[in-house]
Amino acid sequence: MPEAASPSSRRPPRARYRELTLREIKDLAWEQVAEGGGAALSLNSIARRMGLTGPALYRYFANRDALLTELVREGYRGLAEAVDAAVPGAGEADPELRLRAFVHALWTWSAEMPHRYLLLFGAPVPGYAAPEDTFEQAFRPMAVLFDVLAELPPGPAETRAVSGGPLRDQLAGWVDARGGEPLPPEVALRAVRCWARLHGLISLALVGQFTATGVDPEEVLRVELDALLAGH
Structure with missing residues (x-):
């Protein structure tokens, strides 16, 4: 009997891509915080490391403070x-x-x-x-x-x-x-x-x-x- 599909695999590809992208953004943001504290957080730097443009990243977080708030909540x-x-x-x-x-x-x-x-x-x-x-x-x-x-x-x-x-x-x-x-x-x-x-x-x-x-x-x-x- 085939295994049931996981909830994540049943989501549309676009939703899964967005979830993975959000996770990568936050992981890179935490790396910046670990290296230089919250003041070191930079969306443009994260975008460059991910191979994205700044505007593309802003579709996920409107600005630095929005990303910082998500990190605070996650913490x-x-x-x-x-x-x-x-x-x-x-x-x-x-x-x-x-x-x-x-x-x-x-x-x-x-x-x-x-x-x-x-x-x-x-x-x-x-x-x-x-x-x-x-x-x-x-x-x-x-x-x-x-x-x-x-x-x-x-x-x-x-x-x-x-x-x-x-x-x-x-x-x-x-x-x-x-x-x-x-x-x-x-x-x-x-x-x-x-x-x-x-x-x-x-x-x-x-x-x-x-x-x-x-x-x-x-x-x-x-x-x-x-x-x-x-x-x-």
Whole structure:
């Protein structure tokens, strides 16, 4: 009995060609980002490497910012998928194990995809502002972190910090703006502190700031994670 045709083989040739061309454009774009950051992205350079004219490439992406936005979306999707695959669901493991899995997933993905990580979380690309809808995808890993931290008791410093004042209102507004389940402000603050500490460490490691010190950033990461779990 003959094998069933795959969904891709059933698409019209023009659609398959477009899909392959889009993939090649993005692969070459990621190469440029890896070599020189988001500011190095050039549609004309990609067109030359593909043997296309500039106008032909513009049928796929109207300008540099449109291509950059697609890379940002793809980067956030990749990170979210890595986190989703690594972190057990609620009830499948205790929250400490889930937090360790989250941290490990973020660390591993950034080490394997440093250019993607730095495009998302590094210095802004001059003249580029990501559309608002890209931040919805950016929030997916943070939502997992919220879910995990909601099962852990907040530290005394976080409880004191959100007892009143502008920070409490700012955290509440941020959580409301992102949608989802209501979240106690002390949990939101713990998530922000965790996010900031992890990204600070990862960013320093990726740009080589630990090299001259002789300190292994993964060892520092373990200390930071232990401190987070202890509520410090």
